[in-house]
Amino acid sequence: MVKFADRIQPCDNGLSDIFAYANDPALISFAAGYPNNHLFPQNELQTAFNASLTDSASLQYSSAAGLKSLRAKIAAHISDTKRTFNADQILLTQGAQQGLDLTAKLLVNPGDGVVVEAPTYLGALSAFDAYQPTYYEVSLQDDGMDLSVLQKTLMTHSVKFIYTIPDFQNPTGSTLSLAKRHALLQLAERYDVIILEDSPYRDLRFSGDSLPSLASLDTTDHVISLGSFSKILSPGLRLGWLVAAPQFLQPLTELKLGNDVQSSTLVMNAIDQYLTEHDINTHIAKMNRAYVVKMNTMLNALDRYLPATVSFTKPTGGFFIYLTLPAEIDANQLLKQVILPEAKVAYVPSGSLFPVSHQANGIRLNFTNLDNDTIESGVKRLGKILTAVLRQPKYAKL
Ligand SMILES: Cc1ncc(COP(=O)(O)O)c(C=O)c1O
Known part of the structure; x- marks a missing residue:
């Protein structure tokens, strides 16, 4: 058995569970931090690559x-x-x-x-x-x-x-x-x-x-x-x-x-x-016009569907919104046990984003990579299940 270097630590960031559901067509994933595929300047880049290859x-x-x-x-x-x-x-x-x-x-x-x-x-x-x-x-x-x-x-x-x-x-x-x-x-x-x-x-x-x-x-x-x-x-x-x-x-x-x-x-x-x-700032402005609509769709849906005990950030740019659940909830356990199998929604749980304290009650949601209707229905499903979970004492230890 080959022994790895001491610096190599076992990896458990909660993301492997998401891969198990990756091929489920019902899954709505807010987990990845991907830009939107439809916004890549594909034709312009193709021309640029062709020109470089000459x-x-x-x-x-x-x-x-x-x-x-x-x-x-x-x-x-x-x-x-x-x-x-x-x-x-x-x-x-x-x-x-x-x-x-x-x-x-x-x-x-x-x-x-x-x-x-x-x-x-x-x-x-x-x-x-x-x-x-x-x-x-x-x-x-x-x-x-x-x-x-x-x-x-x-x-x-x-x-x-x-x-x-x-x-x-x-x-x-x-x-x-x-x-x-x-x-x-x-x-x-x-x-x-x-x-x-x-x-x-x-x-x-x-x-x-x-x-x-x-x-x-x-x-x-x-x-x-x-x-x-x-x-x-x-x-x-x-x-x-x-x-x-x-x-x-x-x-x-x-x-x-x-x-x-x-x-x-x-x-x-x-x-x-x-x-x-090309003027990249024109391209960036186009992306920002699309992303702000997606962010506002997510923020409005969070306002509508999340229980009051869950707070969330209100950014003015970027890719992510962060949810804070009541302190006793472990967002990773919740993801594995309830949210992925029942709501078919994925997110990044916070435990591995805190290298010392491993605070587990946070959720990172990405809004750039999905269309507005999918964002709305994903948040609706997430909100519905969080509302049910946070009402039930049996989930208090999650
Ligand atoms: C904060 C931050 N830094 C760095 C990176 C890595 O980006 P790159 O694709 O440029 O390597 C990312 C990607 O998600 C990021 O969110």
Whole structure:
């Protein structure tokens, strides 16, 4: 029997049960964080890929940092009134996910402190887990991390980085306020801790003004910032970016080289081609018009069908709404025992989104990947069964 490395932990995130129902045509799944298939600019990307393939350089190795003209376009896209970025500050990655892995690989020795929002993105924990950090959870408020909890943590523990999803957070949909962005940067500077900003949903704002990114407010080189084409163009392309000061970017590029040599030349060229021919902001605006209708359909249905003892977030963008059930309910047990078999509805239960406290009474719902009628009927089924469950004392121990 081969013994795996000590860092490999058994995985039980509650999602395997959902796969058992994946082929059931009655299943309505709010679980995956997928963009909507019908919104991919498929014809435009096909043209861009064809154009790239006319140049044999697209089939050749290129560079670990990634195609410079594409980096320049990304730099222009993420520049704002506070800061102008350039191509040399950017490393192209295999999705934002690779940026999570590379950053942890660069910074974390076994046992080192890593602060995460509670709840947080499961995929980030999967990436960080391999480096065996000690996690510290910081609870979330409507306007982002509770900075008094964060400050106490930084005062009492040695921390390598603070992982935050400041815009339309996964899983809660919450956004870090401008005041807290400034305060977070001050804390990072005072305690000399890196902030890992992960913001793949940043452009998916349905109302209000965009807030400056932490990277654009950072004047002391304390931020490593991640972005991605996954949610604004297509996740199948597997292309994201990492922005950092040279002292981080250079070793991160070396790590990328050791990891996968470079991102796909063909994909980088095709995206570059697409961005030359099309205004991505027009495409993003089209997606946002569709997604806001889906989000409002879900919010209205939640208002109508959920029992009063279940609260939920009201985001202004992104992919997710987060439900909080009464504290004694375990959303994973509920999913397995009742919701999947009886309501044929799937969601992500919260236990594995809290690496320390494993709080089990939360539910993440995605609204981007289904049509409006399906969202409405899925929430209706979920609400009906939750109402019944929460009335019955026999389910109190779930
Ligand atoms: C917060 C967050 N970070 C990173 C990722 C990974 O995205 P990518 O497809 O760019 O690797 C996701 C994907 O769902 C995410 O929600």
